[in-house]
Amino acid sequence: MELLEFAVEKALELGASYAEARYEEKSGTHLAMKNGSPEGMDIEADKGIGIRVLANGGMGFASTNVLTRESVAEAVKRAVKLAKAASQVRNEPIEFSEEDFHRVSYKVKMKKDFRDISPEEKLEILRKIEEEVKATGINVPMRYLMYSDQLWKKVFVNSEGAYVKSKIPRVSVVYNLVVFENGQMEQAPFVQRAFSGGFELIEKDEPWNWAVRDVKALKRLITEGRKPPEGRVDLVISPEVAGIAVHESVGHPYESDRIFGREAAQAGESFVKPDMLGERIGSEVVTVVDDPTIPNSWGFYLYDDEGVKARPRYLIRNGIINEFLTNREYAAKLGGRSNAAARAINYNREPIVRMANTYLAPGDYSFEELIEDIKLGVYMVSFNEWNIDDRRYQQRYIGREAYLIENGEIKHPVRRPILEITTRALWSSVDAVGKDVEFYPGTCGKGEPGQGVPVWMGGAHARLRDIPLRRP
Amino acid sequence: MFELNEFILKKAEELGFGDVVVLSYETNRRQVRFANNEITVAKHWHERKVELFVEKEKRIASTTVTELSEENVERVLKTLKKNIENLSPKEDYYGIAQGPFKYKDIPETFDKAIVELDEPNDYVETAINSALSEGAKRVAGVLYTDHNRLYLTTSNGVEAFDEGTGIEISVRAFVGDLESGHGTCSARVLKKFDPELAGRKAGEIAHMARNPVQGPEGRFDVIFDPLAFANLLSYMGFMLSAYAAEAGFSFLAGKLGQKVASELVTLKDVGNLPNGYGSRKFDDEGVPTRETTVIENGTFKTFLLNTSLAKKYGTETTANAGLIMPRPWNIVLEPGDYSKSELFGEVKRGIYITNVWYTRFQNYVTGDFSTIPRDGIFLIESGEFKPIRNIRVSDNLGRILSNVVAISNEPFQVHWWEVSRPVITPYVLVKDVGITRATK
Known part of the structure; x- marks a missing residue:
C-alpha cells in the first residue's frame, strides 16, 4: 500500500521518532431473525487508515476514511501535532521495546467462501434454529437470532521495517431464547458460536443443536429445578x-x-x-x-x-x-x-x-x-x-x-x-x-x-x- | 452532502426501491486520554460516511458507505438490490414517516467556540490539578471534543440538517490502590463545560474514601450518586425500546399501563433537550425529536417507537428511530423535592454508592441483575460516612425502581465510558437494596 508508506515517511519528515500506518477493510453480512420473522440485512463495508506516531515522547493517533494522499497527509499532520502537544503533559517519554520485524503475508482459508453464499441461504441457518427449537414442543415466546460474517483485511507498516498483510474471515451465530413454562421464565441470552474461517465451520458446528440443548435444559430447570445447596x-x-x-x-x-x-x-x-x-x-x-x-x-x-x-x-x-x-x-x-x-x-x-x-x-x-x-x-x-x-x-x-x-x-x-x-x-x-x-x-x-x-x-x-x- | 444524498435517492428510486433513507455524517472528534497525571495519547478522527436504508416489498437492508464516489454508490445500491431480491420479507415492516417536517433549533447544541478550539490540553491539566488539590495522588481520564454534521434525505419527502458540538471530560482520581473517586462533565457548549468541577468531585470522593474496610452484606437503604443511578437508567434505556421487548431483552415487556416503579418515578426520553449530549433535531426517519414520558408517577406509559413499530401497535411514533431498533436520545429522571442534604439526612443506616460498573443481567425479562460499586462507597451511620469496599448490588431492576423513596432536586448529566446513552438524573434514595460480597 503506497499510501501507508507515504504516511510513515511523512510522519518521520514532520518530526516523529516512530510511525506506523494501518489499513483495514471489513466487508460482510449481518442478518437477524426475531420471533421467526427476518429483520433484514446489514451489509458491512468499511475501510480506512489509522496512523500512530511517537514525537518528543508523546503519542498521537489520527485516522481517516477518505483515502486520498491529501486526507492521509492531513491525518499524519494531526497525529504528529497531537503527539507533540501531548508530550508537554508527560512526566517521562513513551518508549517502545526493541523487536524483530518481518515482511509477511498470511490468511485464513475458507473451504466454503461466505461471499459466494446468498443471504437467503445464510438465513437458512437461523431458520433451522427456529425449526429445531419449535420441534422440541417447548414454549419459547421470545427468539432473537443473528448471523454474521466478515472478511477482515489489514496491512500494517511501521518505520522500523514491518510489513504485515493479513486476511481473516470470521463467521458467527448468536441467539437469545426465552423459555416460558409453568408461569416461569428462564433465558439463554447472547449465546454465541463463532470461528475464524469459512461458512463450513458454522454449518459443521450445527448451532441449532446448541439452541435445542439450551431450551431443553431451561425447561428442565423450570420443571425439575430445586434450590442449590448453600x-x-x-x-x-x-x-x-x-x-x-x-x-x-x-x-x-x-x-x-x-x-x-x-x-x-x-x-x-x-x-x-x-x-x-x-x-x-x-x-x-x-x-x-x-x-x-x-x-x-x-x-x-x-x-x-x-x-x-x-x-x-x-x-x-x-x-x-x-x-x-x-x-x-x-x-x-x-x-x-x-x-x-x-x-x-x-x-x-x-x-x-x-x-x-x-x-x-x-x-x-x-x-x-x-x-x-x-x-x-x-x-x-x-x-x-x-x-x-x-x-x-x-x-x-x-x-x-x-x-x-x-x-x-x-x-x-x-x-x-x-x-x-x-x-x-x-x-x-x-x-x-x-x-x-x-x-x-x-x-x-x-x-x-x-x-x-x-x-x-x-x-x-x-x-x-x-x-x-x-x-x- | 445533500447533493450526494439526492444522487443516492435518485439512483435508488431508479432501481425500484420503495422506502429509502440516506443519512450522511461528517464528523470531527478529538480525544485526549490521560493516566498517572500525564497524557497517554491524543487522537483525532475525521470521517465522512453515509448510512443507507432501503426497502423493496417489505424486504429491507442497510449499509454504511464510506467511499463516496458516484461509481461506488451505484455499485453499493446494485449489490443491495441483488441481495434483497430473493430475501424473505420482514412481514411486520410498516414503512417510514411521511415528511416533510419542520424543525426547530435546539438551544445549546452548537457552539462555534468548540469548533475553533485549537488545543484542549489546558482543560486536562485543570481537571488533573483540581483532583490533586483535593488530595488525590494519581489522576486518569479522557477529554473529548465533537463536531458533527448530519444530512438526512428520505424517499418520503424529508430533507433535514443538524449541526452539533460537544465537549466532555471524565476524571478518575486515586489516593491509593483502593481509594478512588470519579467525576464527569458533558456539555454541548463551552460555557457549560466545567472540568475543574469534575476533577474536584473525583478528588474529593477519593480523599473521603481513604482506608476502606470490607463492606457488609444484607439489605440496605442506598443513596445512588447520579453517576451510579445513571448506569442503571442507561441499561434501562435499551429496555425501553419496543424492539428490545420483542427480542426478549426487557423487563418491561407486557407491562404497558402497569405500575413498574414508585410514585416518585417519572422517566422521560427527551430528544430535543437543550445541552443534552444525545440531542438531535430529528430521528433517523426525519421525525422531529421531542419529549416522551415513558414512566409517569410509576406507571409505564409507552415503549420507544419508530414509525413501523408504532403502526404495528396502532399508535404514533415517539421519534426514536433507529430504522430497525428505536433507541433513546437523553434519558431524564424527573427531579424530586429533596435537597441533597435532606436526602442524606433521611438515611439513619445505609450506603452511599458513588459509582458502579459491570452491570449484568441473569434474566433480562425478569430484570434480575447485579452491578459493582466502584470508587468511593460509604456506610452511613448516624450521619457519619465510613469508607467501605468490595460489595456488590445484587437485586432486580423493577424492585429498585419500585423502592425509590426519595429523589433530590438537582439533576446532573452523565455520559461516560460506562454510560453510553446520556442520562440526566438527580441523587436517588432506594430502600432495601440487596448487597452481597465475596466471602472467600
Whole structure:
C-alpha cells in the first residue's frame, strides 16, 4: 500500500521518532431473525487508515476514511501535532521495546467462501434454529437470532521495517431464547458460536443443536429445578465457566497497560503488580494460557497490530504468575520484549493490550474422576450473569444450567447457584483439572472508545473444593 | 452532502426501491486520554460516511458507505438490490414517516467556540490539578471534543440538517490502590463545560474514601450518586425500546399501563433537550425529536417507537428511530423535592454508592441483575460516612425502581465510558437494596 508508506515517511519528515500506518477493510453480512420473522440485512463495508506516531515522547493517533494522499497527509499532520502537544503533559517519554520485524503475508482459508453464499441461504441457518427449537414442543415466546460474517483485511507498516498483510474471515451465530413454562421464565441470552474461517465451520458446528440443548435444559430447570445447596460445597465448573473465569480474573488483570494504570479511568487497574511475577496465585494444577495462534479460533491472529509475531502466553504456570500480556510500550517498561498482545478493532482505533484465546490448560482427570468423590456439590455447566470489580479480584458467576452432585453422581438441576469469590481463593481452590479442552466465543470489551475484540474463552473442567456457594 | 444524498435517492428510486433513507455524517472528534497525571495519547478522527436504508416489498437492508464516489454508490445500491431480491420479507415492516417536517433549533447544541478550539490540553491539566488539590495522588481520564454534521434525505419527502458540538471530560482520581473517586462533565457548549468541577468531585470522593474496610452484606437503604443511578437508567434505556421487548431483552415487556416503579418515578426520553449530549433535531426517519414520558408517577406509559413499530401497535411514533431498533436520545429522571442534604439526612443506616460498573443481567425479562460499586462507597451511620469496599448490588431492576423513596432536586448529566446513552438524573434514595460480597 503506497499510501501507508507515504504516511510513515511523512510522519518521520514532520518530526516523529516512530510511525506506523494501518489499513483495514471489513466487508460482510449481518442478518437477524426475531420471533421467526427476518429483520433484514446489514451489509458491512468499511475501510480506512489509522496512523500512530511517537514525537518528543508523546503519542498521537489520527485516522481517516477518505483515502486520498491529501486526507492521509492531513491525518499524519494531526497525529504528529497531537503527539507533540501531548508530550508537554508527560512526566517521562513513551518508549517502545526493541523487536524483530518481518515482511509477511498470511490468511485464513475458507473451504466454503461466505461471499459466494446468498443471504437467503445464510438465513437458512437461523431458520433451522427456529425449526429445531419449535420441534422440541417447548414454549419459547421470545427468539432473537443473528448471523454474521466478515472478511477482515489489514496491512500494517511501521518505520522500523514491518510489513504485515493479513486476511481473516470470521463467521458467527448468536441467539437469545426465552423459555416460558409453568408461569416461569428462564433465558439463554447472547449465546454465541463463532470461528475464524469459512461458512463450513458454522454449518459443521450445527448451532441449532446448541439452541435445542439450551431450551431443553431451561425447561428442565423450570420443571425439575430445586434450590442449590448453600454453604461450603465442592463445585465443578465446565469449560464454559472456566473460560469466563480465566478471562476475567487472569487475562484482564495480567494486561500490562492496566497494571501500569493506563486504563484506570475506564476498565480500571489490576490487583496484580509488576513485582508479583513469580508469586503463587493458584494451586499447582492451574495453568492458564492465552494463545492467538489456535487455528480457526475466534481470537485468531499471527502478528499483532504492532507487527510483532504472536505466540502462546503462559499467564499462570502451575499456579505461579508467569508473564503479563504486553505491547511494545509496556514491554519496554517491564524491560523485556512484547508478547504481541496489541490489538485494534478497526483502522480508527489505537492498538491496546488484549487477550486472544484464553484457556485453563488441561490436566489428567476424566469427568467421572472429577465428580466421583464429591459427597455434596454442584456442577455449573453454563452461566448468565457475571461481573468482576475493576481490579479483577471480586467476581461472581451465576449458573444458568447447573446440577446437584451427590455421592459422586449428577442429580437434578439446581436454580441459579452463585459463585461469588476472590480471584486468589478461586484459583487456590482448584484441586483437579479435566483432560479435555473446549472453547466458547465472546466479545471482550476494553478501551476508549470501546474496542470489542473477538476472543475465545475456555479450557478444561475444574474441580473447586470447599466453595461458599450462594442462593439468589 | 445533500447533493450526494439526492444522487443516492435518485439512483435508488431508479432501481425500484420503495422506502429509502440516506443519512450522511461528517464528523470531527478529538480525544485526549490521560493516566498517572500525564497524557497517554491524543487522537483525532475525521470521517465522512453515509448510512443507507432501503426497502423493496417489505424486504429491507442497510449499509454504511464510506467511499463516496458516484461509481461506488451505484455499485453499493446494485449489490443491495441483488441481495434483497430473493430475501424473505420482514412481514411486520410498516414503512417510514411521511415528511416533510419542520424543525426547530435546539438551544445549546452548537457552539462555534468548540469548533475553533485549537488545543484542549489546558482543560486536562485543570481537571488533573483540581483532583490533586483535593488530595488525590494519581489522576486518569479522557477529554473529548465533537463536531458533527448530519444530512438526512428520505424517499418520503424529508430533507433535514443538524449541526452539533460537544465537549466532555471524565476524571478518575486515586489516593491509593483502593481509594478512588470519579467525576464527569458533558456539555454541548463551552460555557457549560466545567472540568475543574469534575476533577474536584473525583478528588474529593477519593480523599473521603481513604482506608476502606470490607463492606457488609444484607439489605440496605442506598443513596445512588447520579453517576451510579445513571448506569442503571442507561441499561434501562435499551429496555425501553419496543424492539428490545420483542427480542426478549426487557423487563418491561407486557407491562404497558402497569405500575413498574414508585410514585416518585417519572422517566422521560427527551430528544430535543437543550445541552443534552444525545440531542438531535430529528430521528433517523426525519421525525422531529421531542419529549416522551415513558414512566409517569410509576406507571409505564409507552415503549420507544419508530414509525413501523408504532403502526404495528396502532399508535404514533415517539421519534426514536433507529430504522430497525428505536433507541433513546437523553434519558431524564424527573427531579424530586429533596435537597441533597435532606436526602442524606433521611438515611439513619445505609450506603452511599458513588459509582458502579459491570452491570449484568441473569434474566433480562425478569430484570434480575447485579452491578459493582466502584470508587468511593460509604456506610452511613448516624450521619457519619465510613469508607467501605468490595460489595456488590445484587437485586432486580423493577424492585429498585419500585423502592425509590426519595429523589433530590438537582439533576446532573452523565455520559461516560460506562454510560453510553446520556442520562440526566438527580441523587436517588432506594430502600432495601440487596448487597452481597465475596466471602472467600
